[in-house]
Amino acid sequence: MWRRTLAIVFKELKQLSRDRMTFGMIVMIPLVQLMLFGFAINTDVRHLPAGVVDLSDTSYSRALVQAVAATQVVAFSARYANATEAEAAITRGEVKAVLYLPADLGGRLVRQSTAGVQNYLSEPVGQWLVDGSDTVVAATIRALRQMPLDEVMGRPVPVRVPSFEVVQYFNPEQRTVVNIVPGLLGVILTMTMVLFTSAAIVREREQGNMEFLITTPVKPFELMLGKIAPYVLVGFIQVGIILGTGHLLFDVPIRGGMDSLALAAMLFICASLTLGLVISTIAKTQLQAMQMTVFVLLPSILLSGFMFPYEAMPSMAQWIAEALPATHFMRMARAIVLRDAMVIHLGADALWLLGFTCLGLTISSLRFSKHLD
Amino acid sequence: MTKSQDYAIETRGMSRHFGSLKAVDSVDLSIPRGSIYGFLGPNGCGKSTSIRMLTGLLRPTSGDIRVLGEVLPGSEEMLRRRIGYMTQKFSLYENLTVVENLEFVAQIYGLAWKVARQRINELLNLYDLAGRDRQMAGSMSGGQKQRLALAAATMHRPELLFLDEPTSAVDPENRREFWERLFDLCSQGTTILVSTHYMDEAERCHGLAILENGIKRADGSPQQLMDDMGAWVVEVAGDDLRTLKHALVREAQVLSAAQIGSRLRVLVSRDVPAPLDWLAPRVEGRLMNPVHPSLEDVFVTCTGGKHVA
Ligand SMILES: Nc1ncnc2c1ncn2[C@@H]1O[C@H](COP(=O)(O)OP(=O)(O)OP(=O)(O)O)[C@@H](O)[C@H]1O
Ligand SMILES: [Mg+2]
Numbered sequence: 316m317w318r319r320t321l322a323i324v325f326k327e328l329k330q331l332s333r334d335r336m337t338f339g340m341i342v343m344i345p346l347v348q349l350m351l352f353g354f355a356i357n358t359d360v361r362h363l364p365a366g367v368v369d370l371s372d373t374s375y376s377r378a379l380v381q382a383v384a385a386t387q388v389v390a391f392s393a394r395y396a397n398a399t400e401a402e403a404a405i406t407r408g409e410v411k412a413v414l415y416l417p418a419d420l421g422g423r424l425v426r427q428s429t430a431g432v433q434n435y436l437s438e439p440v441g442q443w444l445v446d447g448s449d450t451v452v453a454a455t456i457r458a459l460r461q462m463p464l465d466e467v468m469g470r471p472v473p474v475r476v477p478s479f480e481v482v483q484y485f486n487p488e489q490r491t492v493v494n495i496v497p498g499l500l501g502v503i504l505t506m507t508m509v510l511f512t513s514a515a516i517v518r519e520r521e522q523g524n525m526e527f528l529i530t531t532p533v534k535p536f537e538l539m540l541g542k543i544a545p546y547v548l549v550g551f552i553q554v555g556i557i558l559g560t561g562h563l564l565f566d567v568p569i570r571g572g573m574d575s576l577a578l579a580a581m582l583f584i585c586a587s588l589t590l591g592l593v594i595s596t597i598a599k600t601q602l603q604a605m606q607m608t609v610f611v612l613l614p615s616i617l618l619s620g621f622m623f624p625y626e627a628m629p630s631m632a633q634w635i636a637e638a639l640p641a642t643h644f645m646r647m648a649r650a651i652v653l654r655d656a657m658v659i660h661l662g663a664d665a666l667w668l669l670g671f672t673c674l675g676l677t678i679s680s681l682r683f684s685k686h687l688d
Numbered sequence: 689m690t691k692s693q694d695y696a697i698e699t700r701g702m703s704r705h706f707g708s709l710k711a712v713d714s715v716d717l718s719i720p721r722g723s724i725y726g727f728l729g730p731n732g733c734g735k736s737t738s739i740r741m742l743t744g745l746l747r748p749t750s751g752d753i754r755v756l757g758e759v760l761p762g763s764e765e766m767l768r769r770r771i772g773y774m775t776q777k778f779s780l781y782e783n784l785t786v787v788e789n790l791e792f793v794a795q796i797y798g799l800a801w802k803v804a805r806q807r808i809n810e811l812l813n814l815y816d817l818a819g820r821d822r823q824m825a826g827s828m829s830g831g832q833k834q835r836l837a838l839a840a841a842t843m844h845r846p847e848l849l850f851l852d853e854p855t856s857a858v859d860p861e862n863r864r865e866f867w868e869r870l871f872d873l874c875s876q877g878t879t880i881l882v883s884t885h886y887m888d889e890a891e892r893c894h895g896l897a898i899l900e901n902g903i904k905r906a907d908g909s910p911q912q913l914m915d916d917m918g919a920w921v922v923e924v925a926g927d928d929l930r931t932l933k934h935a936l937v938r939e940a941q942v943l944s945a946a947q948i949g950s951r952l953r954v955l956v957s958r959d960v961p962a963p964l965d966w967l968a969p970r971v972e973g974r975l976m977n978p979v980h981p982s983l984e985d986v987f988v989t990c991t992g993g994k995h996v997a
Contacts, residue, residue: 322795326784333783527779527840530743531796532768685764687745 319533323541327515331545337511341549345503345556349564352499363455365389366413368401371420379424379441383414388459401444412456415442496561497648498621500580501641503557505587505615506608508550512591513604515542516683521601526687535683539676543588550584551577575657576648582668583644589675590640596682615641643667695754696721696848696879697742702751704737704902711737713902714751719881719895724874726893727883728987734902735883736776739850742881743773756848769797772846774837776853776883782826786817786836789825790843797844811839815869830857834866842873849873851882855889867892887984898990905990910983917981919943919955919989920963926974936970944988955985 331337369376384391393410395401401413417423423440445456516538519525528538554576590611598604616622618632619641625633636642643664650656697719704712712734719725727735740746742755744764753760756770780789790811794804812818815835820828825836834854841849851870855863867889870880882893890896890910897907906913924932929952936945936954943955956963964976 318798319796322792326781326788326792329788330781330783522782523775523777523779524781525779526745526775526777527773528796529745530768530771530773531793532765532798533796685745686747687740688747 316534316537320537320541320544323533323538324544327542327545331549341507341552342556344507345499345553346560348503348506349496349499349557349560361387362390363388363411364392364409366393366395366401366404366410367391368395368398368413368415370397370418371416373421375421375424376416379416379420380414383459386459388455389414398444405444411445413444415444417441496557496565497652498619498645499561500554500557500648501583501619501645502616502621503553504550504580504584504644505641506612507553508546508584508587509591509594509608509611510605511546511549512543512588513594513598513608514601515592516595517598517601517604529685529687535685536676536680539589539592539680539683543585543592546588547581547584550580550588554580572651572657575651579644579647579651579661579665582665582672583640583647585672586640586644586668586675589672589679592679593675593682596679611639615639618642620645640668640671694721695719696723696756697725697881698752698754699742700752702738702741702753703749704734704741704746705749710902712741712748715897715899715902715904717897717904717907719879721879722874722877723894724870724880724882724892726890726896727881727899728885728887728890728896729883729899730885730991733899735899736852737902738899739773739852739881739883743767743771743850769844770847772841772844772849774834774841774849774851774854776856778825778833778837780825780833780837780840783824785822785824786812786828787821789836790840793840793843799844807843811843815839831859831862831866834858838866838869842878846878848879849881851880853883853885855884855886863889887982887987890987891983898987900991906986910986913986914981914983917986917989918958919981919985920958920960921979921981921985922954922956922963922967923948923977923979924952924954924967924971924974925950925977926971932971932974939970941966946988953979953985955989 367380369380380391383389389412391414393404395404395413398415401415404410405413420440443456443459516525519528558576591608594604594607594611598607614635618628618636619625619639620636621641625636625642625646628636647656647661647664650661695718697717699715699717702712702715702717703710715734715738727738729735737746741748741753741760744755744760744767747761755767758767760767781792784792787808790808791804794808799807812821815838817832817835817839820832825833828836834857838851838854841851855866858866863886870882874880882889884890894909895907896910896913898905898913908916926932929947929950933945933947933952936942936952941957941960943957945952945954947953954967956967960966964978967976
């Protein structure tokens with residue numbers, strides 16, 4: 316049995332190495348997607364033109380302005396004497412936002428920084444005047460409300476009230492790309508793995524190879540196994556490309572162990588490949604296989620937590636998402652890459668992917684008939 | 689009577705319908721072991737469909753099939769190692785080399801590595817592919833592809849070999865060469881079933897079935913078919929044969945009239961007791977010459993005739 320499986324594996328590898336188109340896709344799909352999502356669809360807003368109204372004019376206020384500027388979200392380009400002037404500047408479109416620091420800034424800062432758990436009397440240290448016509452700008456500035464004040468005071472400041480408030484964990488620079496790369500891993504692997512194998516059986520059928528192959532003693536399970544095994548390798552090449560480029564171009568940190576990540580990727584690759592195989596045994600033509608792949612790909616992008624947070628989806632969508640291998644992998648990948656989790660802690664997702672693979676292999680082997688009708 | 693073990697293939701009422709189309713309609717076959725048997729018929733007459741049923745790829749709509757003593761459908765897997773099948777369309781991998789294709793087939797049939805090497809070299813020499821072992825299968829000529837396909841189909845030395853229009857892309861010289869190989873295989877005990885629409889090929893077979901629209905019109909050895917033919921063959925020579933032809937084919941007794949060079953080959957039904965007397969007034973003094981029927985005449989008679997030019 317292993318001989319025949321190996322024979323198919325080697326045959327597939329040889330064919331793959333001669334198929335320039337597919338070979339190119341293996342490398343180009345991850346690269347192009349990564350660039351697209353990393354650069355073009357970067358929802359981070361940077362260097363918004365902004366102004367300052369500094370009524371206190373103390374060392375505190377200057378430190379605060381500097382701290383805000385250091386986030387690079389805004390670039391201070393003007394100073395205004397009072398709120399009225401600032402409002403006029405926003406109306407004219409000179410700046411998108413103005414940071415208003417009141418005269419009693421020092422007092423507010425002190426109250427803020429010494430506030431105990433019980434003290435709810437403290438108030439925000441400053442105010443942002445925002446051009447609300449652009450929702451992205453508004454949302455970006457709203458995120459700035461929660462800026463920590465440690466640097467301004469030169470000591471840790473317990474945060475109780477939106478001052479420039481809350482601390483952002485794991486992604487302190489608020490860059491979505493860090494969150495996107497592990498997600499992209501799931502999307503790209505779904506796309507390529509399902510695409511490659513969904514064509515695998517159909518192609519042989521369309522090119523006429525199948526009629527010969529099914530008159531040989533090869534067994535359906537051997538054929539299925541032999542068809543997916545070479546693509547596990549392809550999957551790992553892609554994981555390498557995505558993480559490597561993500562690390563080089565976007566400084567995506569890889570906190571978790573590589574072994575955990577490799578194991579999670581392995582499980583996900585196998586699950587996606589068998590999903591493709593099942594499609595391959597259903598589709599009659601390569602075009603149909605392609606359409607069915609898109610049918611799987613869309614929910615994998617939309618529902619897996621890549622686009623929208625899983626928690627925010629209606630329960631029906633969550634229910635569909637749970638059925639997709641991509642959802643489970645994305646959960647694992649984010650946990651491993653960004654939070655240094657280990658596969659053992661993600662047992663449920665890992666088991667689910669394993670089960671999916673076994674089920675997929677069984678279904679495709681049963682569905683594959685060594686008959687032409 | 690021959691015992692049933694002496695038949696490589698036996699069918700009774702083998703039929704296969706695709707919707708309302710009867711691609712193969714109640715065909716009875718008895719193909720003796722160790723012979724070369726031909727399916728002769730025009731495009732779409734059900735040759736490939738019959739072969740697919742006999743190789744276990746298609747299930748018959750009705751009828752009994754026995755191949756090498758095993759009942760189909762049911763024992764396909766048992767038969768896989770005992771039969772070889774060369775498909776009508778080239779079915780090896782175009783982006784693998786000759787040797788890679790053969791190695792793949794050898795491994796699929798479970799030949800041990802050493803045995804496989806030996807067998808592949810043997811086949812490369814036998815089928816005149818030795819110099820091309822590193823060439824991509826897709827870049828080979830029709831005749832070379834066909835030899836490669838035959839090598840692959842005989843890799844595991846099958847008892848029964850199915851060849852579906854093996855020579856459709858092959859020139860006459862290579863065709864003759866190819867048939868020599870088939871007779872070699874046959875003399876080693878292999879039973880061969882080959883489909884064709886070439887008369888000269890059909891004539892080489894030990895036995896023959898003429899198929900039309902899924903129905904078996906006649907079977908027997910080529911000689912027997914020619915002897916038993918239900919028509920007289922008369923060749924007419926003279927002027928203006930086209931006009932004569934159009935006049936003759938309107939007669940119910942004329943099965944066909946086909947021009948061959950400067951002669952008109954006329955098939956007259958056996959219902960006419962004296963064909964020369966019957967034809968004389970109709971050919972208006974042109975020269976008549978009764979000849980022996982050829983296999984093509986048999987074919988034309990069996991398949992109703994008149995549509996053939
Ligand atoms: N899978 C199928 N579905 C529907 N009709 C089919 C199918 N396979 C064959 N047919 C029809 O059955 C008839 C016989 O086809 P078959 O392929 O057996 O002919 P053939 O004798 O091999 O012809 P050719 O010489 O062109 O190869 C044809 O009319 C064909 O259209
Ligand atoms: Mg055919």
